[in-house]
Every structure is written in C-alpha cells, then in structure tokens.
Amino acid sequence: MVQIEPGQCFITEGETADAFFNITAGSAKLYKLMADGRRQITGFAFRGHFLGLAVSSTYAFSAEAIEPVRLCRFARARLFRLLADFPALERRLLERAATELVAAQEQMLLLGRKTARERVASFLRAQALAAPCGRPRAMVALPMRRGDIADYLGLTIETVSRTLTRLRAEGIIEIPDQTHVLLRDPARLVRAAEG
Amino acid sequence: MVQIEPGQCFITEGETADAFFNITAGSAKLYKLMADGRRQITGFAFRGHFLGLAVSSTYAFSAEAIEPVRLCRFARARLFRLLADFPALERRLLERAATELVAAQEQMLLLGRKTARERVASFLRAQALAAPCGRPRAMVALPMRRGDIADYLGLTIETVSRTLTRLRAEGIIEIPDQTHVLLRDPARLVRAAEG
DNA sequence: CGGGCACATTGACCCAGATCAATGAAACGC
DNA sequence: GCGTTTCATTGATCTGGGTCAATGTGCCCG
Numbered sequence: 003m004v005q006i007e008p009g010q011c012f013i014t015e016g017e018t019a020d021a022f023f024n025i026t027a028g029s030a031k032l033y034k035l036m037a038d039g040r041r042q043i044t045g046f047a048f049r050g051h052f053l054g055l056a057v058s059s060t061y062a063f064s065a066e067a068i069e070p071v072r073l074c075r076f077a078r079a080r081l082f083r084l085l086a087d088f089p090a091l092e093r094r095l096l097e098r099a100a101t102e103l104v105a106a107q108e109q110m111l112l113l114g115r116k117t118a119r120e121r122v123a124s125f126l127r128a129q130a131l132a133a134p135c136g137r138p139r140a141m142v143a144l145p146m147r148r149g150d151i152a153d154y155l156g157l158t159i160e161t162v163s164r165t166l167t168r169l170r171a172e173g174i175i176e177i178p179d180q181t182h183v184l185l186r187d188p189a190r191l192v193r194a195a196e197g
Numbered sequence: 198m199v200q201i202e203p204g205q206c207f208i209t210e211g212e213t214a215d216a217f218f219n220i221t222a223g224s225a226k227l228y229k230l231m232a233d234g235r236r237q238i239t240g241f242a243f244r245g246h247f248l249g250l251a252v253s254s255t256y257a258f259s260a261e262a263i264e265p266v267r268l269c270r271f272a273r274a275r276l277f278r279l280l281a282d283f284p285a286l287e288r289r290l291l292e293r294a295a296t297e298l299v300a301a302q303e304q305m306l307l308l309g310r311k312t313a314r315e316r317v318a319s320f321l322r323a324q325a326l327a328a329p330c331g332r333p334r335a336m337v338a339l340p341m342r343r344g345d346i347a348d349y350l351g352l353t354i355e356t357v358s359r360t361l362t363r364l365r366a367e368g369i370i371e372i373p374d375q376t377h378v379l380l381r382d383p384a385r386l387v388r389a390a391e392g
Numbered sequence: 393c394g395g396g397c398a399c400a401t402t403g404a405c406c407c408a409g410a411t412c413a414a415t416g417a418a419a420c421g422c
Numbered sequence: 423g424c425g426t427t428t429c430a431t432t433g434a435t436c437t438g439g440g441t442c443a444a445t446g447t448g449c450c451c452g
Contacts, residue, residue: 034306038392042306055295062299085288092287093280099294100250104257106301111229111237113308114351118439148400156309161439163401180400180448197233313409343430356409358431375418375430 006030006071013065019056022081025049028071029145032063033153043154045105046146048132052098068145113156116197121155122165123194126175126183142183169194201225201266208260214251217276220244223266224340227258228348238349240300241341243327247293263340308351311392316350317360318389321370325380337378364389 006012006028013023015034025047032053033043044063047053053065053073076084085092112121130138144151152159166183169175174191176184185191201207201223208218210229220242227248228238239258242248248260248268271279280287307316325333339346347354361378364370369386371379380386 032302034302036306036310036392040310040392042309044302044305055291057292057295057299063302089284089287092284092291096250096287096291096294097252099291099298100252102298103250103294103301104252106298106305107227107229107239107258109305110239110301110308111231113305114237114348115231115235147398153309158440159400160402160441164439167401196231197235353410354430355411355432359409362431 004073004075006067008067011064011066013054013061015064016060019054019059019061020078021054022076023053024074025051026072029068030065030071031068031150032065034063041153043150118157118161118165120195120197123191125155127191127195130185140185144181199268199270201262203262203264206259206261208249208256210259211255214249214254214256215273216249217271218248219269220246221267224263225260225266226263226345227260229258236348238345313352313356313360315390315392318386320350321378322386322390335380339376
C-alpha cells in the first residue's frame with residue numbers, strides 16, 4: 003500500500019514494467035508524451051482501476067496523481083502467481099481490459115471525428131456516468147486541471163475554457179467553481195455531444 | 198468457418214454480441230459511426246486477430262471485409278466453455294487485449310496531438326512493422342482505400358492524398374500503385390512521424 | 393492584509409487542414 | 423474498343439480551433 007501525492011508520477015512511460023497497481027483511493031491521469039512535449043492523456047483512473055498490465059517489458063504510458071492516490075503495488079512475478087492461484091482474477095482482468103478497449107474506441111471516435119463542442123459535451127456526459135457512485139449525477143466533479151481536460155480531448159486549454167463558457171451561456175451547464183460542473187439540461191448536453 | 202466478401206459487413210455496432218470471431222485469412226476494417234455518417238476506423242484486423250470480445254451485450258463497433266476474409270465463428274456460450282477448458286486461451290486473450298490497449302493509446306496520441314504529416318508517416322511505419330511477416334518491410338501493402346486511411350487517421354481523403362504526394366516528392370516514399378507504398382528512406386519516415 | 397503565484401478566462405489574429413470543385417486514371421461491363 | 427463507374431489526385435478557397443497576448447481570480451504564505 004503506497005500513498006502518492008498530487009503531481010507525483012508513479013508510472014513512467016518507457017521504464018521497465020516490473021510492477022502492477024490497483025488504485026484504492028484518489029484519482030490519476032494516464033498520458034503519453036512526444037519528444038517536443040506534446041501530451042495526450044489517454045484516460046483518468048479512479049478507485050478500482052488496474053494499471054500497468056504491460057505485455058511488453060516497458061510501460062506504454064505514464065501515470066501521475068491528480069488527487070492524493072493510495073494504491074496496492076504488486077511485483078510482476080507476484081501478479082502471475084496470483085493469476086495462477088485465482089483464475090477468477092484473470093477473468094476479471096480480461097473483462098476490465100475489454101471494457102477499457104471499448105472506452106478507447108469511443109475516445110478514438112471523439113478525437114478523430116468530433117468537434118470541440120461535441121468533445122467537451124461528451125466528456126462532461128461521460129464524467130457524469132462514470133462517477134464513482136452509481137447513477138448519473140447532475141453535479142460532476144472535475145478534479146483535473148483545464149490543461150488535463152484539453153490534453154485528454156485533443157484541444158487547447160483556451161478552447162476547453164471557451165467551450166465551457168459557451169455551454170454555460172446556453173444554459174446547458176453551470177460552473178459553480180473550477181472543479182465542478184452542474185448539468186442543468188442533460189438532454190441538450192447529449193444532443194451537443196452528437197451533433 | 199465463414200467466407201466474407203470485400204465490402205460485406207460481418208459485425209454491426211449495436212447488435213447483440215452473440216458470437217466471437219477469429220480471422221484466419223484476409224483483412225477487415227473495424228469502425229464506429231455517428232448518426233450523421235461521420236466514421237472513425239478504430240483499427241484494421243488481419244490473420245490471427247480476435248474480434249467481438251464484448252463485455253456488454255452488444256458490439257461496440259462494426260467490422261467489414263476489405264479483402265476476402267475467412268473467419269472462425271464461435272457462439273458466445275462456446276467461447277466461455279473453451280475458456281473454462283483451456284486456461285491458456287484466457288491468458289492469450291488477456292495478452293491480446295493488453296496489446297490492443299497499447300495500440301489504442303498510441304492511436305489516441307496520433308489522433309489528439311499529431312499533424313497530418315506525422316499521422317500519415319506514423320501509419321506507414323506501423324503498417325511496415327505490423328505486416329503479417331516478421332521484420333519491417335520496405336514494401337507496404339495498403340489493401341484499404343484512401344477513405345479508410347483517412348477515417349483511421351482522423352483526416353480527409355484529400356489530406357491523405359496530398360500528404361502521400363508530398364512524402365513522395367521528398368523522396369521518402371514511392372507509390373508504385375494505389376495499394377502499395379515503398380519506403381525509400383525509413384529513417385526520414387521515422388523522423389516525419391515524430392516532428 | 394497584500395504581494396506573488398498558479399490557473400482560468402477572454403480577445404485578436406492566423407493557419408493547417410477541411411470543403412468545394414475539377415481533373416486524372418484504372419477497372420469493368422457490353 | 424469505349425462509355426461508365428469508382429477511386430485518387432490536384433487546385434482554390436474557407437474556417438474551426440490554435441496561437442499569442444492580456445486580463446481576471448483565487449489561494450497561499452509571510
């Protein structure tokens with residue numbers, strides 16, 4: 003059990019993948035960097051997320067805490083022993099991987115084909131649905147910075163900010179503070195997410 | 198064992214996911230559609246590829262043959278029996294899923310942050326590496342249409358065409374015919390893929 | 393309480409790539 | 423052999439979102 007403070011990196015792309023993690027609390031961002039500093043956030047991870055299931059010998063992405071993170075760390079060898087002892091775990095990991103693949107495909111559609119407005123609306127919708135608790139909530143927590151949202155949606159900070167402002171002007175959302183968005187008109191948000 | 202002709206769709210997004218496929222020959226494109234017809238190709242599938250491992254009850258994407266495809270079709274229940282009988286298969290699927298996740302993350306970086314030139318160069322590079330045979334080849338087969346490449350890279354047909362023309366003008370590639378590209382200067386191609 | 397810092401918002405302008413519009417160039421049926 | 427269809431290429435123009443540049447707005451710490 004390890005505690006990671008906000009801004010601290012606990013997986014680095016390209017390093018030897020000798021461990022496997024399970025987040026038990028907090029939130030983190032997963033990202034890939036290009037040589038010149040361009041960054042793509044490939045996902046956010048919350049409680050229950052498994053990380054570092056690398057097939058290759060090195061990690062394919064980096065991970066950094068957003069809010070304080072607590073995580074269980076397994077050495078790679080120990081993971082394989084666990085998999086051998088508990089077949090149900092392997093099934094569970096396979097299901098998780100399949101779920102993540104579906105999410106990744108949805109994100110490719112977003113990045114490749116959606117407008118800025120559709121991306122931001124889709125993101126807010128997804129955050130509302132994926133929230134730790136069960137059913138979609140009107141109040142969405144955004145623990146990440148605007149720059150993180152931008153790097154997740156393939157946009158710039160300015161475009162994210164302008165788009166949120168426009169959605170607010172249209173009465174679709176409210177922005178009580180920088181880390182929260184209230185979905186005032188979910189139906190129109192869904193329409194904005196499609197086109 | 199089923200035979201699918203080019204242009205024929207054998208998985209449809211949203212339909213009940215009652216089967217699981219393994220491609221034994223040919224090539225296919227996997228894609229998601231938006232209501233207004235915008236399309237994102239999330240990947241291409243060749244011999245050996247597993248398809249349709251849906252966690253949810255419906256397929257998350259459609260699949261259509263590019264070249265004639267031969268595939269093994271398993272009913273969902275039969276897959277679960279196979280998984281129970283052959284634990285090695287489950288491990289294999291988990292590895293495949295992890296590999297696909299890594300590829301999906303790389304594609305998110307491409308779609309979110311790379312320029313048109315970098316996307317096309319990255320694509321050619323990846324096709325050279327992923328070719329059915331082992332080591333990277335100079336002659337890359339592109340069985341898909343320009344429109345498929347465009348929808349895979351989040352570009353338009355025109356931009357793909359212009360970018361290929363420019364890479365050829367620079368002496369980085371040759372285009373002997375519409376379905377083949379010869380990598381004349383792999384080192385510069387790699388540089389073009391990064392920035 | 394007030395200066396400084398980190399982050400977000402807003403405005404003015406620009407450009408990579410989209411769109412619109414011909415023009416090639418294979419492949420096919422007749 | 424020769425229209426016809428389909429796909430790719432090329433050119434001209436337009437625009438959504440990027441870039442550059444201030445301007446807010448908390449929040450922390452002395």
